[in-house]
Amino acid sequence: MTLPENRKHFEELIKKWIILEDSTIEASSDLIGNSTNPIVKAIIDLVKMDSQKHKRILETIRLSLDTAVTFSTDDLQVVGSFIEKHAAMEKNAVETAEQAVQMSSLPIPKFLLEQLLQDEKNHDAYMHELNEIKGYMAADT
Ligand SMILES: [Fe+2]
Ligand SMILES: [Fe+2]
Numbered sequence: 001m002t003l004p005e006n007r008k009h010f011e012e013l014i015k016k017w018i019i020l021e022d023s024t025i026e027a028s029s030d031l032i033g034n035s036t037n038p039i040v041k042a043i044i045d046l047v048k049m050d051s052q053k054h055k056r057i058l059e060t061i062r063l064s065l066d067t068a069v070t071f072s073t074d075d076l077q078v079v080g081s082f083i084e085k086h087a088a089m090e091k092n093a094v095e096t097a098e099q100a101v102q103m104s105s106l107p108i109p110k111f112l113l114e115q116l117l118q119d120e121k122n123h124d125a126y127m128h129e130l131n132e133i134k135g136y137m138a139a140d141t
Contacts, residue, residue, distance in 0.1 A: 097113065
């Protein structure tokens with residue numbers, strides 16, 4: 001990504017991806033109105049919320065490319081205390097989700113809990129990776 005042409009290509013790819021997420025958000029919003037079933041609505045809404053999250057991530061990636069991002073000592077302290085306070089909660093959430101999955105036999109709760117378990121595992125990994133990237137953030141100060 002050091003060459004300008006690669007960077008341009010990368011930026012276009014992110015832009016295209018944001019448009020895809022926008023399409024999913026829009027299509028989900030339309031579809032939700034077609035059902036009065038609260039479970040059907042929720043299942044569609046979950047995909048919509050994930051797309052909103054993906055869009056937010058992609059916009060953050062864009063922001064990190066566009067501006068000369070630096071992290072102050074205060075910023076690093078906020079990130080550090082977030083990791084410190086939150087890491088144990090995510091680990092606990094993974095264990096709780098694993099127990100809940102094991103206890104479920106009905107298909108819908110099981111399906112949703114399995115999705116949640118994956119999310120909690122991702123949150124746990126996110127905290128670990130964030131801790132590692134803190135070194136990179138500190139190098140900028
Ligand atoms: Fe997505
Ligand atoms: Fe979580």
